[in-house]
Amino acid sequence: MVELGTIDRHSDRPPYQQIASVLRDLIVAEKLEPGAKLPSEARLVEHYGVARMTVRQALQELRGEGLVVSEHGRGVFVRPMPPVRRLASDRFARKHRSEGKAAFLAEADSVGYTPTVDRIEVSHGSAPDRVAELLRLDVGAEVVIRSRRYLANGRPVETAVSYIPAEFAAGTKIEQPDTGPGGLYARLEEAGHTLDTFSEEVTARMPVGDERSALEIGPGIPVLTVLRTAYDTEGVPVEVCDTVKVAPAYVLQYDFPAR
Amino acid sequence: MVELGTIDRHSDRPPYQQIASVLRDLIVAEKLEPGAKLPSEARLVEHYGVARMTVRQALQELRGEGLVVSEHGRGVFVRPMPPVRRLASDRFARKHRSEGKAAFLAEADSVGYTPTVDRIEVSHGSAPDRVAELLRLDVGAEVVIRSRRYLANGRPVETAVSYIPAEFAAGTKIEQPDTGPGGLYARLEEAGHTLDTFSEEVTARMPVGDERSALEIGPGIPVLTVLRTAYDTEGVPVEVCDTVKVAPAYVLQYDFPAR
């Protein structure tokens, strides 16, 4: 049983904010643990002696802050947080590839979570304008499109879509769902495109509709987007990877010289 | 006059989502330009023939997406967006410092906005735990704390707090509000700490209360946080800078070797 306290009708702060504060404090103090069920709206209405819309407005605040998620017909729950993944800028180092692991799987060992990849889809098509620009292709040029979703401990944490110029992928496992040991980058190197440099563009924003469902996050959780271009030793862009990550699940680390 | 259309009472999508969609489309198509006033709640109630709470729920959606801001007693407005700043990983290159400009001012020229810095505060104190760890200081060790706020075209885009071990700042302009030509990093190099490497940790999250007011953003806009550590040529950390940026105003770019 949690301590819900009371609200002060004469306070400057409106009742819905007071109710939101009480619940927020219970959550951050972990008196309500991640995954725990909050009292039902009906209970809160009864406890505080307010209208249901007032209780719902309080819960709306907490949803907006990403602290709770509601499930129709079941209840409102404290949002369970996925483990934090720390991505260092050497995560694509060749030494990881040579061990036969793709970056995501290699990292899971050291951090200690169970990695999964699902929704793998491979197709041929044309690249979005921005991607074509980065790949220095004509708009509409054919690329291999590889999309997939990454999960940590069963919870989605990232979606990724790779675009590879069709000529670089032709006849390789890049055109198949399973790219084999070392992943996509290992296959590109076998095809003669030794990787030299990566360039990443990082932004953050609120998720749009289908991202919310794919990443199983509510509207109160931002996403980090990383648009990565891989260049070979001749400076030719050989792949662009567009990733959308659940922001609270990631810390990106980059080292660079002061020059 | 904008075209508000009508809603379909028999659709699967609830009326509030249909209303939100119409307004959202008008905004993204720029039929409602940034800064423009939306029709009042009363007008929308009249136009769509729904209850006021239904209109408010539609507007709540748009607020959550950061598309509009409401101003009590004035109306609801399309959020005007600050210009996008693209931060490349060479933005602290020595060549910029040697021209006598700090990074923020140097960049404004090329991108074409008016930069301002305000709320500059300098104090002595102890570093937060994480900062002390990065600076390899004992918890509670004395540092110089420099905080400031950056604005582009008069709109806040970033707050920054720098922590410099007291011994490195002693007797330099680092202890004064105006650090002089080339900024903080130029002073550190003059003091014998030639900069060699930067390391940045990037995350994104929703803003907390005082960040919302300092950056003048509503609850629907995420922030990017960058925690940067500067190392000198001997590998000694000489500064940690904790920045909070309005996410939609930034693209961070990093280049790194595939190794």
Next chain:
DNA sequence: GAGTGGTCTAGACCACCAC
């Protein structure tokens, strides 16, 4: 069927803003 959250109605009073 009982309990839950999702949506909606038709009012009300208040605080803030511009004129």
Next chain:
DNA sequence: TGGTGGTCTAGACCACTCC
């Protein structure tokens, strides 16, 4: 003073989940 958004009430019906 009139128009605006902010908050609240006391209901209603629906869709979903679980038993």
